[in-house]
Amino acid sequence: xxxxxxxxxxxxxxxxKAATPTQAAREYLDRIAALDPKVKAYLTVTGExxxxxxxxxxxxxxxxxxxxxxxxxxxxxxxxLCTRGVRTTCGSKILESFVPxxxxxxxxxxxxxxxxxxxxxxxxxxxxxxxxxxxGFFTTxxxxxxxxxxxxxxxxxxxxxxADLAAATLGTDTGGSIRQPAxxxxxxxxxxxxxxxxxxxxxxxxxxxxxxxxxxKDVEDAALMLQAIAGHDPKDSTSATVPVPDYAAGLxxxxxxxxxxIPAEYFIDGxxxxxxxxxxxxxxxxxxxxxxxxxxxxxxxxxxxxxxxLIGPAEASSNLARYDGVKYGLRVPGSRDLIDxxxxxRGAGFGAEVKRRVMLGTYALSxxxxxxxxxxxxxxxxxxQRDFQHAFERVDVIVAPTTPSVAFKxxxxxxxxxxxxxxxxxxPVNLAGLPGVSVPAxxxxxxxxxxxxxxxxxxxxxxVLRTAKAYETATEWRKRKPELAA
Amino acid sequence: xxxPKITMQEVEQVARLARLALSDAEKESMRRELxxxxxxxxxxxxxxxxxxxxxxxxxPMTNVMREDEPVPSLPQADMxxxxxxxxxxxxxxxxxxxx
Amino acid sequence: MSGEYExxxxxxxxxxxxxxxxxxxxxxxxxxxxxxTQTCPVCQGMPGSLPVINRRAVxxxxxxxxxxxxxxxxDNRFARKHYYYPDMPKNYQISQYEEPLxxxxxxxxxxxxxxxxxxxxxxxxxxxxxxxxxxxxxxTAQSSQVDFxxxxxxxxxxxxxxxxxxxxxxxxxLRALRAIVVYLGVCDGNMEEGSLRCxxxxxxxxxxxxxxxxxxEIKNMNSFRNVQHALEYEIKRQARxxxxxxRIVQETRLWDPxxxxxxxxxxxxxxxxxxxxxxxxxxxxxxxxxWVEAVRATLPELPAARRARFMEAHALSAYDxxxxxxxxxxxxxFEAAVAGxxxx
Numbered sequence: 001x002x003x004x005x006x007x008x009x010x011x012x013x014x015x016x017k018a019a020t021p022t023q024a025a026r027e028y029l030d031r032i033a034a035l036d037p038k039v040k041a042y043l044t045v046t047g048e049x050x051x052x053x054x055x056x057x058x059x060x061x062x063x064x065x066x067x068x069x070x071x072x073x074x075x076x077x078x079x080x081l082c083t084r085g086v087r088t089t090c091g092s093k094i095l096e097s098f099v100p101x102x103x104x105x106x107x108x109x110x111x112x113x114x115x116x117x118x119x120x121x122x123x124x125x126x127x128x129x130x131x132x133x134x135x136g137f138f139t140t141x142x143x144x145x146x147x148x149x150x151x152x153x154x155x156x157x158x159x160x161x162x163a164d165l166a167a168a169t170l171g172t173d174t175g176g177s178i179r180q181p182a183x184x185x186x187x188x189x190x191x192x193x194x195x196x197x198x199x200x201x202x203x204x205x206x207x208x209x210x211x212x213x214x215x216x217k218d219v220e221d222a223a224l225m226l227q228a229i230a231g232h233d234p235k236d237s238t239s240a241t242v243p244v245p246d247y248a249a250g251l252x253x254x255x256x257x258x259x260x261x262i263p264a265e266y267f268i269d270g271x272x273x274x275x276x277x278x279x280x281x282x283x284x285x286x287x288x289x290x291x292x293x294x295x296x297x298x299x300x301x302x303x304x305x306x307x308x309x310l311i312g313p314a315e316a317s318s319n320l321a322r323y324d325g326v327k328y329g330l331r332v333p334g335s336r337d338l339i340d341x342x343x344x345x346r347g348a349g350f351g352a353e354v355k356r357r358v359m360l361g362t363y364a365l366s367x368x369x370x371x372x373x374x375x376x377x378x379x380x381x382x383x384x385q386r387d388f389q390h391a392f393e394r395v396d397v398i399v400a401p402t403t404p405s406v407a408f409k410x411x412x413x414x415x416x417x418x419x420x421x422x423x424x425x426x427x428p429v430n431l432a433g434l435p436g437v438s439v440p441a442x443x444x445x446x447x448x449x450x451x452x453x454x455x456x457x458x459x460x461x462x463x464v465l466r467t468a469k470a471y472e473t474a475t476e477w478r479k480r481k482p483e484l485a486a
Numbered sequence: 487x488x489x490p491k492i493t494m495q496e497v498e499q500v501a502r503l504a505r506l507a508l509s510d511a512e513k514e515s516m517r518r519e520l521x522x523x524x525x526x527x528x529x530x531x532x533x534x535x536x537x538x539x540x541x542x543x544x545x546p547m548t549n550v551m552r553e554d555e556p557v558p559s560l561p562q563a564d565m566x567x568x569x570x571x572x573x574x575x576x577x578x579x580x581x582x583x584x585x
Numbered sequence: 586m587s588g589e590y591e592x593x594x595x596x597x598x599x600x601x602x603x604x605x606x607x608x609x610x611x612x613x614x615x616x617x618x619x620x621x622t623q624t625c626p627v628c629q630g631m632p633g634s635l636p637v638i639n640r641r642a643v644x645x646x647x648x649x650x651x652x653x654x655x656x657x658x659x660d661n662r663f664a665r666k667h668y669y670y671p672d673m674p675k676n677y678q679i680s681q682y683e684e685p686l687x688x689x690x691x692x693x694x695x696x697x698x699x700x701x702x703x704x705x706x707x708x709x710x711x712x713x714x715x716x717x718x719x720x721x722x723x724x725t726a727q728s729s730q731v732d733f734x735x736x737x738x739x740x741x742x743x744x745x746x747x748x749x750x751x752x753x754x755x756x757x758x759l760r761a762l763r764a765i766v767v768y769l770g771v772c773d774g775n776m777e778e779g780s781l782r783c784x785x786x787x788x789x790x791x792x793x794x795x796x797x798x799x800x801x802e803i804k805n806m807n808s809f810r811n812v813q814h815a816l817e818y819e820i821k822r823q824a825r826x827x828x829x830x831x832r833i834v835q836e837t838r839l840w841d842p843x844x845x846x847x848x849x850x851x852x853x854x855x856x857x858x859x860x861x862x863x864x865x866x867x868x869x870x871x872x873x874x875x876w877v878e879a880v881r882a883t884l885p886e887l888p889a890a891r892r893a894r895f896m897e898a899h900a901l902s903a904y905d906x907x908x909x910x911x912x913x914x915x916x917x918x919f920e921a922a923v924a925g926x927x928x929x
Contacts, residue, residue, distance in 0.1 A: 090632070207865035208865040235635060322676055324669065324676060326671050327674070365860035366860055
C-alpha cells in the first residue's frame, strides 16, 4: 500500500513512474475516510484541492521534472498554521470559522515544493496542552490504543502519521508539543532550533518558544521535511540567517567518536521503568556504534517547568488578546456594549485550559507581580540555557527520555499540574532554543510506543539527525504499525 | 494552612484585565487551580538569580529591519471577509462605554 | 489667576512620521484611501502575523533625537503595551518602554519675552492605532465603525520634562518642536489632521512647595491656540477647586473647543496596567555610533540657528527672521535670492 511508505520511498516510486501522486493522494483520502472516524486526527480534509494538486504533480513526473523530493507527497498540517482560503481554527471555537487570506511561510514553501496538502489536523486549543483533550472540538485518539491520548498539543499531526493518514505532517513545539506526541505515537518528531523555521503564519502561542517541525515515519523523511521549510524569512524578524545545510547529505555518517551526554536529572523517580530501560538500551546501542557517553548535569532542569509556566502563559495572554470578536472569529451576539462583547466572546470562545493560561499570564505580567513572576522566570531561563552551554562544552549531543511516561488514558489526567509534568524533559530544550528530536525506542509490554530524545547545539540539526539515524538503522521499531481495522 | 497565593478578588481583577467573563463556578475553580499552579511555581523563589540577566530572546540577534519600500496591501474584501459585523467598508463594534 | 499657585506643565507630543510605509509592515501610509484598503495581516493583527521594523522610521527618530539634543540609546528595544480598544488590532501596541530610542534632550523657547530651556525626558517609536468613527458622538453612538488604514503608521512620541510654568511656554515649546520636525522632513506637523498631536499633563502646587500637585491629563487640543486656551481654562478650574479645599482628581479630561471647557473623560485614579514586556517578535536594536554620526551629518541647519544667523548676517529683526525661517523652503528661497542679487 502506498500509505505504508515513507516520503523517500514514495518519491522513488513517483520518479520510476511505478506510482503517481494522484494514486497516493486517493489512497490516503480513502484511508482517511475509512479510519479517521476512529482516530479523529483531521479537523478539515481538503480532498478536492489535494487531488487537483496531485494531478499537477502527476504531469511534472510525467515530464521528468519534479519540483523537489516532496513533490506529489500527501501531507497534513496542524491547524495552527494559516492556509489561505482554508479554515484555520487552532483547535478553538473562537476561530471556528476563520479563513485566513494568506498562507504561512512554511505552507507556501511546501506548496512551492509540490507537496499535496490533505487537510488540517486537530490540536489542543491554541497549542496549549499535552493530550489534545483541550481541543475545542474533539479529542484525537492514539492509533496504538484508541482509549488513550496521542499526546499534545500536536496530537492530530502525530496520530495521522502513526495511522498512515498522511505521509508526514507538520506540528509545532513550544514546550514539547512535537516531541511528546511523537513519543506517544511512535513517530519521529523534530523540533528545530528556535529561528531555524519561519513563524510567519504560525498562530502564536508563546512567541519566544514556538517552533514548527515535522512528524515523519523515519529520520530520513524528517531531514527532507526540514530541508523544505528551513531558512531565513524576512517576514519573521526572529528567523535566523544561518545558512541551511543539506540535511540529508550527512545522515549516514554514523556516530563513531560522537560524545553523548546523559543528563543525570532526567533519570528521576517517577520515570516509568519501561521508559527508562528503553532509553538506557538506546544509549547502549549508540555506544555499540562507537559513541562515547558520559554523564552531564543540567542542574536547573526541575526549575524549567516552573519558568515555562510563567513565560509561556505571559506571552500567550498577550498573543491571545487579539481574539475579541472585532475583526475575525467568534462574536457572541446580543452584547450591551463593547466590553460586554469582549468578555462574553472570550468567555464563550476559549476553553478552560486557555482561560487558565491567559489568567496566569495576565497575573504574572501585572503591576506588582511582574518582577517576582515574569522577571524571575526570564532569569531562570538564562540559567537553564547556561546549563546546556556548559554541558555542550564537553559533549556533542544529549540523549534522554522524551517523556516520563507513555500514553495515558483519555480523561486520566484531570488536574492541570499533573498534565504539565508530562513536559518536564522537553520544556528545557524550548527555553534554551535548542534542536531536539524524539525517535521510536521500543514499546512497553502493553504495546505502547516509547520515545528517546536527542538534543543538540543550536543549528546543529545535522548532528542530531545523524545520531537519530544511526540509532534507527540499528533497530527495527519503525517496522511495527498499529493495528487499525476500518 | 498556607496562605492562598491568589484571592477571589484578584481572580476577578485579572479576569477584568483579560476581558474574560467567568461564571461563579469558573471563578472558584480558577482560583483553586491558579493557587495550585502558583504554589508550584513558588519554587523559583528559592533560586538565587542575583546578577543573572533575563533572557527575552532564545537566540541572540539585533538590528533586524526592512527598507521603507511599499508592498501592495491586501484587498479590502479579503480583510473584511472574516468580519463578525461588517458595515460597508468598516468593521462595526457595539457601543463603547469608557470604564 | 491666583498668584499663590505655581503651574507645572509637561507635554507629550506624538508625531506621525513621513515614511512611505508603516512602522512594522509595507502597507502605504498615504492619506485619504478608502477604509481598510491599506492594510495587511500584520497591521490588522491577524493570527500568525509578525512585525518587521521600518529602518527609515528609526532613522527619523535618531535624526529628531539629535536635533533636540537627546542622547541616542545604543541599546533600545520595543515593548508591548496592553490595553483593549477596537482601534487596537492586537489589543497591544508595539511601543518602547524601559529602553527608549533616546533620552534627555532640551528645547530653548521664548515666551513672554523670557528665554527658557525646557527639558525633554525621552523620545521613542511606536505604532499608531486605527480610526474610530462614531455615528454622532462617542457618548451617544450605539455602535462605532473601525478603519485600520492608519493602524501601524509610525509615531514618534516625545515627552517633555514637567518644566513648563505657563500656557504660553507650552505653546512656544510646541511651536518650536513642530518647526524642528517639519524642518527635518520627518513629520508634516499638521495638527488639524492629526499628524502632530499634543497631550498635556498639568498640575498646580502652592508656590514654594516641594512636591508636585495631582496631575490631570488634557487631550483633544488640535492647534497651538487650543493648547493655550485649554491650559488656561484648566489652571482656573484647578485653582478654584484648590481654593475651596476640593481634591483634584487624577484623570483625563477632553478639551471642548466649542464650549471652551474641559470635560472629564475617564478616571486615571486606577491607572491602566499596561503589563509592558519586551516585544518577543522583535530583536533589540543596537544603534551604532557610526549610524548616529551618519544621520547627524544629514541634519540641516535648524530653525533657531538659522533665525539667529539671518538676524546676524542680514541685519534682520527677530520678527522678520522668524517669518523667513518659518519654512525651510522659504528660507532656502530667500538665501538663493540674496545670493543672486545682493543685500535685501
